[in-house]
Amino acid sequence: MNVIETSNLTKYYGKIKGVEDLTLSVKKGEIFGFLGPNGAGKTTTIRTLLGYLHPTRGSATIFGRNIEDEIVDIKREVAYIPGDLNIYGHLTGKEFLDYFAALRNREMTLLEELLKNFNVPLERKLKGYSKGMKQKIGIIQAFMDDPEMVIMDEPTSGLDPLLQQKFYDFLIKQKKRGRTMFLSSHILSEVDRVCDRVGIIKDGNLIALEDVETLKSKRGKIIRLKIKEKPETFKGPKDTKIKDGWIQFIVMDDIDSWIKKFSKYIIQDLVIEDFSLEDIFIHYYEGE
Amino acid sequence: MNDIFRFRIAFQTIMDYKKTTLILTLLFMAMAVLYCGMFPAFKEPLEEMADSGIFESFSSFFGPSTFDMATYVGFLNLELYQIFWIVILGIIIGFVAASLISKEIEGKTIDILMSNPVSRKQIVFEKFIGLIPMTLIINFGTMLAVMGITVLIGEELSFGNLFLTHVASIPYFLSILGIGMLLSVIIDEKMKASIIFIALLMGMYFIETMSKRNHSILATKADKKIFTAVKKMHTKAEYNELAKTIVIRKEKLKPKKGMILVITAGTSDIPVAEEAVVTAEIMGNKVEKAYDVGVAGVHRLFDIKDKIFDANVIIVVAGMEGALASIVGGLASRPVIAVPTSVGYGASFKGIAPLLTMMNSCAEGIVVVNIDNGFGAGYFASLINR
Numbered sequence: 085m086n087v088i089e090t091s092n093l094t095k096y097y098g099k100i101k102g103v104e105d106l107t108l109s110v111k112k113g114e115i116f117g118f119l120g121p122n123g124a125g126k127t128t129t130i131r132t133l134l135g136y137l138h139p140t141r142g143s144a145t146i147f148g149r150n151i152e153d154e155i156v157d158i159k160r161e162v163a164y165i166p167g168d169l170n171i172y173g174h175l176t177g178k179e180f181l182d183y184f185a186a187l188r189n190r191e192m193t194l195l196e197e198l199l200k201n202f203n204v205p206l207e208r209k210l211k212g213y214s215k216g217m218k219q220k221i222g223i224i225q226a227f228m229d230d231p232e233m234v235i236m237d238e239p240t241s242g243l244d245p246l247l248q249q250k251f252y253d254f255l256i257k258q259k260k261r262g263r264t265m266f267l268s269s270h271i272l273s274e275v276d277r278v279c280d281r282v283g284i285i286k287d288g289n290l291i292a293l294e295d296v297e298t299l300k301s302k303r304g305k306i307i308r309l310k311i312k313e314k315p316e317t318f319k320g321p322k323d324t325k326i327k328d329g330w331i332q333f334i335v336m337d338d339i340d341s342w343i344k345k346f347s348k349y350i351i352q353d354l355v356i357e358d359f360s361l362e363d364i365f366i367h368y369y370e371g372e
Numbered sequence: 373m374n375d376i377f378r379f380r381i382a383f384q385t386i387m388d389y390k391k392t393t394l395i396l397t398l399l400f401m402a403m404a405v406l407y408c409g410m411f412p413a414f415k416e417p418l419e420e421m422a423d424s425g426i427f428e429s430f431s432s433f434f435g436p437s438t439f440d441m442a443t444y445v446g447f448l449n450l451e452l453y454q455i456f457w458i459v460i461l462g463i464i465i466g467f468v469a470a471s472l473i474s475k476e477i478e479g480k481t482i483d484i485l486m487s488n489p490v491s492r493k494q495i496v497f498e499k500f501i502g503l504i505p506m507t508l509i510i511n512f513g514t515m516l517a518v519m520g521i522t523v524l525i526g527e528e529l530s531f532g533n534l535f536l537t538h539v540a541s542i543p544y545f546l547s548i549l550g551i552g553m554l555l556s557v558i559i560d561e562k563m564k565a566s567i568i569f570i571a572l573l574m575g576m577y578f579i580e581t582m583s584k585r586n587h588s589i590l591a592t593k594a595d596k597k598i599f600t601a602v603k604k605m606h607t608k609a610e611y612n613e614l615a616k617t618i619v620i621r622k623e624k625l626k627p628k629k630g631m632i633l634v635i636t637a638g639t640s641d642i643p644v645a646e647e648a649v650v651t652a653e654i655m656g657n658k659v660e661k662a663y664d665v666g667v668a669g670v671h672r673l674f675d676i677k678d679k680i681f682d683a684n685v686i687i688v689v690a691g692m693e694g695a696l697a698s699i700v701g702g703l704a705s706r707p708v709i710a711v712p713t714s715v716g717y718g719a720s721f722k723g724i725a726p727l728l729t730m731m732n733s734c735a736e737g738i739v740v741v742n743i744d745n746g747f748g749a750g751y752f753a754s755l756i757n758r
Contacts, residue, residue, distance in 0.1 A: 170479055
């Protein structure tokens with residue numbers, strides 16, 4: 085079952101393109117990574133999905149409900165952590181959580197667990213919170229009533245590595261409970277670590293939508309080798325680079341034929357590596 | 373639907389403005405006590421000033437409703453209510469309302485607020501509701517302060533009227549809230565929204581006090597085209613097709629006791645008669661009409677003889693030879709204003725003939741106005757009819 089389904093979702097700010105013809109689906113119980121550099125249209129997409137912006141064209145449903153007509157019902161089951169998190173400075177942490185709990189109007193089943201994991205000074209006013217504390221309370225308010233789906237816009241910014249790890253663990257735990265998460269990010273390692281599938285967006289257009297694993301395997305391996313002969317004598321593929329005596333090139337799927345070719349040379353050193361998501365990212369953004 | 377009636381945002385708004393409410397209430401109570409307490413000290417100089425007539429210029433500025441400043445009620449009305457209440461409190465409440473939503477937009481807290489299952493409409497509506505308690509508390513807090521200090525300084529004041537004044541101001545402050553909220557939604561910077569609100573309120577206040585000075589307006593000899601143009605600027609304008617008059621009624625005059633009777637000789641005289649009727653009516657006169665009762669069938673005049681004897685002033689509109697004015701003038705004991713009309717055939721010289729007849733009338737008590745001058749007759753009749 086798909087939790088989010090968009091079809092040619094487009095948002096223009098006047099003549100400026102926010103996002104164009106976005107068609108994707110997010111399955112129930114997965115962590116979907118939404119990847120792109122700053123200004124690619126990630127936040128626009130999220131704000132459109134949440135009903136903050138009216139789509140210029142196209143449509144989207146969340147839990148089978150149309151975002152334009154039933155957004156209030158949708159938001160009962162969907163929580164949101166804004167990228168640019170601003171909260172009411174004059175309230176204390178506790179007052180803020182109580183206010184939002186009252187607006188959600190249901191059992192705050194995960195509140196205790198969250199407060200244990202992401203401990204914040206509840207009696208202090210929010211204007212006295214550090215960036216990390218604000219981020220933590222943003223996470224708490226989103227997950228506290230255990231919503232079916234949480235949409236997150238770069239949620240780990242401002243968290244130290246230890247807290248980031250705690251957060252990732254929490255996300256995976258939520259996934260195991262069958263909850264869905266939509267995670268926008270420009271941090272590749274994060275997506276690499278927790279996401280099941282990833283959509284890559286560039287200049288407002290979706291340019292890839294794949295399983296994280298396939299994406300990695302599909303893009304093959306990086307081979308680096310040193311030979312006793314002059315490196316220039318090696319007949320590699322077109323994009324072969326030679327640097328400090330190392331011959332480096334990328335192979336997609338015919339690794340076997342390459343290994344066999346190597347036997348004609350005297351191999352001094354050989355490294356075969358997985359293509360990291362980072363390499364793929366650079367490949368996507370530098371290519372074309 | 374249940375969620376909508378839980379008013380959580382409204383409640384939060386009340387809590388957010390708890391301190392503001394308290395401070396403003398105390399401030400206005402203090403202001404009321406201060407002003408009322410000051411009155412005994414000012415009483416004498418104020419009475420002197422009242423004798424010198426200086427308040428007339430005041431009241432033309434603040435509207436004719438202003439009482440005499442030298443009385444306690446008048447003093448309260450002008451100093452406390454007109455200035456502090458209507459203007460300053462209006463500005464403060466509008467200021468708060470105008471910043472209400474724009475504050476959330478400018479501070480971007482609206483993002484996280486809207487992630488909850490609430491609609492935009494509900495946010496705006498509940499925020500509006502959330503400001504009402506503040507308005508009411510300041511309102512009635514000030515009322516209690518005025519009551520308290522009045523008893524203390526031993527002045528006379530009808531507490532029932534005071535209460536009514538405060539109750540009546542609720543719709544005023546609610547509309548202030550509404551306008552403020554509207555700006556708050558349209559303009560996403562809170563200072564800008566608040567400043568525009570103040571400009572708007574001050575503008576409205578001056579237009580209101582200025583328009584209070586306006587009397588009713590009458591335009592004669594206006595055709596349909598002119599009326600259409602006037603109507604665009606003033607939707608309350610009324611048109612009388614026969615009289616070709618446009619009337620904009622602003623003030624309600626106390627009706628005068630006496631009756632003005634307008635009589636025409638024929639049906640062609642009716643437009644001129646109507647002009648006189650409209651003029652006399654807008655000047656606050658009771659007007660009765662008797663049309664088409666001319667000398668061609670003089671028995672028709674007998675049917676209205678009671679009216680002729682009742683009338684305080686009579687306007688007679690006649691063309692051709694204009695004999696009707698003499699007959700009525702001979703019957704009535706009250707002044708008769710004769711209006712010659714330009715109807716009739718060639719040798720009436722477009723009204724010269726009846727004009728001369730009327731001027732040469734043997735019956736006394738007749739004055740004559742210019743040919744077709746219904747307005748002049750109506751105006752003059754009104755001056756006689758005091």
